Amino acid sequence: MSRAEQKERTRQAIINAAFSQLSAEKSFASLSLREVAREAGIAPTSFYRHFSDMDELGLTLVDEAGLMLRQLMRQARLRIENNGSVISTSVETFMEFVTENSNVFRLLLRERSGTSAAFRAAVAREIQHFSAELAHYLRKQTECTVEQAQLQADAMVTLVFHTGADALDAPTEQCRQLTRRTILQLRWLAHGAASYGRKPTD
Amino acid sequence: MSRAEQKERTRQAIINAAFSQLSAEKSFASLSLREVAREAGIAPTSFYRHFSDMDELGLTLVDEAGLMLRQLMRQARLRIENNGSVISTSVETFMEFVTENSNVFRLLLRERSGTSAAFRAAVAREIQHFSAELAHYLRKQTECTVEQAQLQADAMVTLVFHTGADALDAPTEQCRQLTRRTILQLRWLAHGAASYGRKPTD
């Protein structure tokens, strides 16, 4: 096994160790370099051969999480083309992601409002990708300005994202209810956005 | 000065010390008992005369934050009665709260998805109060079922709450833009919720 290959291998071991230690009770901020190194099977000092900081590791984790989020979008797009309803498939796909990769989602959720400005910015970027793509989709389906589409998409993403947060603590049955409720909320939003401009009743 | 009076005084000193140490860079989880005690002007061990745990202190902080939130609601209600527009006054009042008591808001925001189930539950309760009250208000203005009003209120609170999170990192000008955008989002939501049932176009 080549040297670079081996290095990459333990690098991944560190990343995996960090991800596996994240949980409902343990945030990234509460991970210690030594604990991570222990689980990765290396000496504490060897950590520095791969990351200069825990922060650098953290940003790497956020990047990986963002990658998963983008894969999720691709999956959702496929489902939409085979199924039809944009809103319900999007929400359902997202909720599946949350329950299946809860620790990854927790990372994004927490660092979104965490103590590191760099982390917050990194997560915000990932979410904006998500939102921009949804806005593009909305634009094709509805006739509206770019700003309107983006604004609507932002609201939808916010709603879905933070309902996902509630789903983390909820049992599966309540989780399904959350999904149904969110779908209805998004439908209201879409309906309102479409008709609010056209007929200024208010 | 009576003894009980003095005790209450240092208890408040502890609480104030904790609040004052919270910031964009420091979450409650990263506070240490010793640091808090130092700022409160007492020995580390004296802390235990008032709280058995840092957790107990934390729950107290969340309660106080919830109190402020309720005062906020009362203030918003007054403004609405003198002004009229429920949505814009609510959003504006909330955004003022966020910028003026940013550390209090940050506490709620972070512990909402923090590592302690008790904290999460406590914050969720406070937010539910908020949402229930708004639902009551909506019910009086619009004719709709209790469930619909609650669902709409939940969506609104989620949107406002997490736009407040964005406002924390935004300069004042961008903050005003966020406010305008949120108001529009809520109007769409209200409009959609009102008309979605009545005319099943979708």
Place this chain on the structure above:
DNA sequence: TAAATTAGCGAACAGTTGTAAGCTCAAAGT
């Protein structure tokens, strides 16, 4: 083949943490 590079290790250090034990001394209770 000889030299250079480097992932990983062990030992050690200075700093911080939460918390236990026991003391003082002023207020409250009798």
Place this chain on the structure above:
DNA sequence: ACTTTGAGCTTACAACTGTTCGCTAATTTA
């Protein structure tokens, strides 16, 4: 007036943290 209570203190300890230094041993390069 005497006793009890309890807030606050000092001292102490064991556990952990991040990080520096110098070494080994294996791979890569020349």
